[in-house]
Amino acid sequence: MALIPYRRENWWSDPFFELENIQKQMNQLFDFSLSRGPGGDTTLLGGQWAPAVDVYDSKDNLLVKADLPGLTKDEIEVSIQDNHLVLKGEKKKDHEIKEENYFKTERYYGSFFRTIPLPSEIDAAKVEAKYQDGVLTLTLPKKEEAKPKQITINVQ
Amino acid sequence: MLEKFKKNQEQLAVVAPYANIYEQGKDIVLSVEMPGVEKGTIDVNLNGNLLVIQARKMKEEISKEYKPVYQERFPVAYERRFEINTEIDRDAIEAEYKNGILKVSLAKSEAAQPQKIAIKT
Numbered sequence: 588m589a590l591i592p593y594r595r596e597n598w599w600s601d602p603f604f605e606l607e608n609i610q611k612q613m614n615q616l617f618d619f620s621l622s623r624g625p626g627g628d629t630t631l632l633g634g635q636w637a638p639a640v641d642v643y644d645s646k647d648n649l650l651v652k653a654d655l656p657g658l659t660k661d662e663i664e665v666s667i668q669d670n671h672l673v674l675k676g677e678k679k680k681d682h683e684i685k686e687e688n689y690f691k692t693e694r695y696y697g698s699f700f701r702t703i704p705l706p707s708e709i710d711a712a713k714v715e716a717k718y719q720d721g722v723l724t725l726t727l728p729k730k731e732e733a734k735p736k737q738i739t740i741n742v743q
Numbered sequence: 744m745l746e747k748f749k750k751n752q753e754q755l756a757v758v759a760p761y762a763n764i765y766e767q768g769k770d771i772v773l774s775v776e777m778p779g780v781e782k783g784t785i786d787v788n789l790n791g792n793l794l795v796i797q798a799r800k801m802k803e804e805i806s807k808e809y810k811p812v813y814q815e816r817f818p819v820a821y822e823r824r825f826e827i828n829t830e831i832d833r834d835a836i837e838a839e840y841k842n843g844i845l846k847v848s849l850a851k852s853e854a855a856q857p858q859k860i861a862i863k864t
Contacts (some may be wrong), residue, residue: 641815644810650809654843656776656842690766692763721776
């Protein structure tokens with residue numbers, strides 16, 4: 588089995604698209620080498636790889652989404668420590684498949700670790716987690732005292 | 744020209760997803776890592792001996808009250824092509840998407856199975 592490099596049809600008619608694509612790929616390359624090393628290089632924080640994460644903020648909640656493909660929900664550990672969200676776990680190789688039966692392995696395995704500083708205080712007991720299609724979605728309700736408060740000014 | 748450029752801004756960046764390829768019994772299995780794609784956008788196509796896998800990771804619908812703090816996950820178009828050099832049973836291709844992994848099983852045809860040859864004494 589051989590792999591064919593990707594080539595878009597009609598690529599010559601879209602020079603801008605190609606340029607933009609190169610730029611995106613370069614950006615990815617930098618992200619890639621800084622946050623997770625291929626072949627088991629360890630990152631500064633100890634995990635062998637770190638998932639890509641999105642963080643959203645609203646009045647009442649924080650929303651965190653992380654790409655964690657190929658795991659089960661028991662393999663993901665979520666905790667809150669010192670106002671940081673900690674995601675960790677280990678991605679294991681399928682033991683049913685013998686090493687000599689692999690033609691190619693590009694996917695990452697091993698431990699992952701990621702901490703995300705939280706912009707406000709969270710009620711850790713009320714955090715909701717959902718894992719679907721390889722994406723972990725966390726809804727983190729803010730503590731009552733951390734919510735923005737409207738202060739009414741009484742004019743006398 | 745400029746119009747075309749503007750149109751292209753909306754086009755998704757094309758990314759080749761990571762894949763593992765292995766042999767399991769009579770099957771050749773490809774497991775392709777594509778988290779967060781919508782099942783309806785996954786397209787697996789065998790054209791001659793070229794297997795093309797495509798999927799789209801669309802912009803997620805997030806309720807308007809949320810404002811992004813930071814973002815590392817972006818919409819992409821996944822595409823990867825594999826050349827199949829083994830005779831496979833074209834009617835027995837199976838694909839399954841689970842936990843962000845697309846698993847495509849190709850059954851080797853009878854002709855491609857190893858055949859034992861008896862040695863006469």
